[in-house]
Amino acid sequence: MSVLRKIIPCAFLLLAFTSTDNSADLLIKESFKRAEIMYTDMINDQSNYDLYPRTSANDGSLKSTDLKDWTCGFWAGDLWYVYEYTKDPKWKDVATKWTESLKDNQFNKGTHDLGFMMYCSYGNGYRLTGNKAYRDILIQSAKSLASRYSPVTKCIESWDQRMSWDGKTLWKYPVIIDNMMNLELLFWASKETGDPTYYNIAVSHANATMKNHIRPDYSTYHVVNYDEKTGAVLNRETCQGFSNNSTWARGQAWAIYGFTIMYRETKDKKYLDTATKLADFFLNNKRLPNDKIPLWDFNVNQEGYTPLWNYNKEKYSNPIPRDASAAAVVASALLEISTYLPKETGKKYKADAIEIIESLSSSAYLAIPKTNNNFLIKHSVGSLPHNNEIDVPLNYADYYYLEALLRYKKIENEISL
Missing domain, CATH: 1.50.10.10 (Glycosyltransferase)
Known part of the structure; x- marks a missing residue:
């Protein structure tokens, strides 16, 4: 039997919307109907809670990922958002299962992406359910993320990898603009525990990013490479953009x-x-x-x-x-x-x-x-x-x-x- 029964009638197979839709409520309502249809099919195709739907593979098939991937928490987050809108317990059930399969990541000190991985999943789960076990897991996740902070660079290190993606630059302490997204977990932990350490790390990281990642015209560099011993900026690069001096949209x-x-x-x-x-x-x-x-x-x-x-x-x-x-x-x-x-x-x-x-x-x-x-x-x-x-x-x-x-x-x- 499928994880979710066919809960969406075929009559809801709608065309995509245009700007002629007459209200925000209609657009939002129909978008979430679409999500229910498509995520029901997704779950029926992928019911292994140790695999997390990520994208399409080169052959056009569904590509899922594992616990260590930086995107692993988004799928549970998608499901929590559908539950938040619909209040349907079916979505709470599947969101819970995919969320709880991520719990070992709370001890993962090898990535800066614990905000993406754990706050998008457990954070939404805790916000919507108040499950106290989620609180403890999120606090441990924040501890693991904070372990990557250096008082010398005043930043959270992004990658342990030392060779740049093109093999031409030896990174010493790489920090990427994406890391700003993971600070939300630290703020949450500071409020929950009363410990200002998490708050102070987030502020320190943001201030260094504001100083070193943002150009005078308010475009951004992707990667800033610091000297881990002095905190000096060694170089500014891209990893996913067009060139080192370009502005990668994401x-x-x-x-x-x-x-x-x-x-x-x-x-x-x-x-x-x-x-x-x-x-x-x-x-x-x-x-x-x-x-x-x-x-x-x-x-x-x-x-x-x-x-x-x-x-x-x-x-x-x-x-x-x-x-x-x-x-x-x-x-x-x-x-x-x-x-x-x-x-x-x-x-x-x-x-x-x-x-x-x-x-x-x-x-x-x-x-x-x-x-x-x-x-x-x-x-x-x-x-x-x-x-x-x-x-x-x-x-x-x-x-x-x-x-x-x-x-x-x-x-x-x-x-x-």
Whole structure:
């Protein structure tokens, strides 16, 4: 027997939405109906709770991943968001099972991604159920993440790997912009335990990132390599972007979202100012397409930006791949930003977020049932330099899309985020 019974009637097999939909409620309602249909099929195809649906493989089949992968927590998070919207215990049951299969990661000190892995899964589970066992696991996860902090660099180390992806640079202490997303777990742990250590680490990391990852125009570097003995910046690079001096779209999205978290948790206006300026770079960029779904890198193929890898311009220029996952992250962040600003100023960021959500909810990006390996969002990019996950679904694109829908619903209903 399947894990979930056929709970969605065939009559709900809807076409993707367009901007002619007459209300936010309709768009959100139908998007979650779509999620229920497709995730039911996903679960029927993948009922092994030690495997976590991630993307599509090169042969078009579903590609799942294991406990150690940085994306492993997003699938449980997707399910928790469906449960949050529907309140249907069927979704709580499957979200619980996939979440609890991740518990050994609480002791994993070999990754900076415990926020993604554990807060998106256990964090949502604890928020929605109040399960005290989840609290203890999250606190241990925060301890493991904090173990990667260096008082010399004032940052949490991202990778233990010492050779850069292209084999040309010896990293000493690499820190990536993505790491801003994992600070939310530390803030949560500080509030839960009363221990300021976690809070102080998060603030220290964010301040170093603000100083060393962000350019004067509020674009971002992907990787900053520090000297682990002195804390000096040795070099700034990319790993998943077009070139070292380019702006990788999802890296910019991580930064927007991460500094929004910083303002929420500290109420220090310098972080809100940073988040809005990072967002302005994204939204006002001349290379942002009209539908606001970015190219995978803002500077791809531009003069003055040279890829340090074997980039096939002919293959990847017609068209240049988009990254819907970056758009989903930005949409969710913009909705939160809009609530922290004066009403008239906030309206702009809310409107931009809604435009992105409507684009993602259109047939161009929102898959129909029985396609896209039952992920919702199409057209994301994992890492083009690694020739990996190009123009595919990604579980974290779904996660931030669903989160954006829930935030949109709360804002429309004037409920605090």
